[in-house]
Amino acid sequence: MGRYGWRVDAGLVAGFAVLTGALAAGAFLDADIAVRDWCDAHRPEALRVAAKGLYFLGSANLIASILLVVAALLAVRDRTPRPVLLVLVTAAASYAVVVPLKILIDRSAPHAPWHDAVELFANDAGWSYPSGHVVNTVIWYPVLVVLAERLLRRPLGVRTRRAVLLAPVLIVFVAVTYLGYHWLTDCAAGLLLGLALRRTLARLPLEHAGTSTPAGTLTR
Template identity: 35%
Template sequence: MAQKPVDNSPGKWRVFHDKFVVEERYMSGQDRKNVYRIAVGLAVVGAVLFFSLLASVLQQGGLTAGDEPVRAWLLTLRSEPLTLIMIFLAIVFGPVALPIIVLVVTVAWGLLAKHAWRPMLLAGAMLTGVIVSQIIGRIIDRHRPPVDLMLFGADFTFSFPSGHVLGACDFLLVGTFLVVSRRRSRRAVVAGFLLAGVGIFLAAVSRLYLGYHWLTDAFASLSLSFVILGGVIALDTWRTARIRGEQVTGELSKADTSQD
């Protein structure tokens, strides 16, 4: 009686696990400790800054002292060409275009990459930012600047924190980390975060210039993004960073070499 051939193909769960969970890389023990320190530092700095801003907003003093002067100064810079540029930036980082961009990036990255761990982290960070901003915004319910000075339609929703800026910060900071953390070039790291900083600056300035947020709203979004970024760095390091000699539960990612 002929024996049935042995099926050595991996099971569906194993295929899913390898694609969506497994992504491991080697680093030295000291480097891993340093990454954890950076993650904790970002989270602490972000939390301290956010609660300082929150206290100022609730007390209507402190750090909010710069809100009105900055708004008044930006009013003097308004011009038709600059307004068009700022509207374009507001659309790109807005609640319609940015989610589409994030969806396209995460889906394409997840399909093309050997492992989908990093695009899943990016999507999770973006979703976390949306949930956090909605909860905090509704609790604080801070009023926006005067509606008659808004240049892209009236908006009566909450002002603190800025959802546009938080979305831009999460996408640019977390996305940059997930890419450059697999690169050994310090130039790539510096260049990546410099570009992210420029993008965040443009996103924040566009919201302030168009009259939709106070300066402290934008800083609150940045501080929350630092906390989220710290969490992503810690989670990614815990899941993927291995010291030589530690058990590797799956195939090492290509990022362990020089390519993604």
């Protein structure tokens, strides 16, 4: 990660904390509402269906299930538990970090019936902040790169790697906001948290063996 790696991590965590504090104080709430209302007014059926399909690119259940099968096959072929452990540790880390924050921060979804749905720490039923789907795209697609390179026994091309790592993040960020599943700042928080978590996971010795470069390279 380089000599400044932990400083970058601290900056990402600090950014998440500052954004959360600002939202709790009332900042950016009007912008969140304005974005939600604009999306509601500009959502023809064809775009809604397309966004709904793209939304599943951030489904942890779907991604983890597929990658676990691939990891198990690689573990048998290469006679090492590392691929399976990589998937399991990523899933555990995501759950351990994201779920408690969702429970603690108590923010409702954009179309929740509560008058204070946009506010943080306002409703015990709220699970909107941060966006788990955005976090998923940041932490799971590097795992996909690692497993793909292990399967192929060669590194992916730079453009392919960038596309796999970056495109799902952008697509899901836009899709969940456009569909009204998350506030815009839910997704911004998910991006900051996901990058911090990804960088931490990239330090583990589970993904480097058998590949030429760690999949966290592009998040440095």
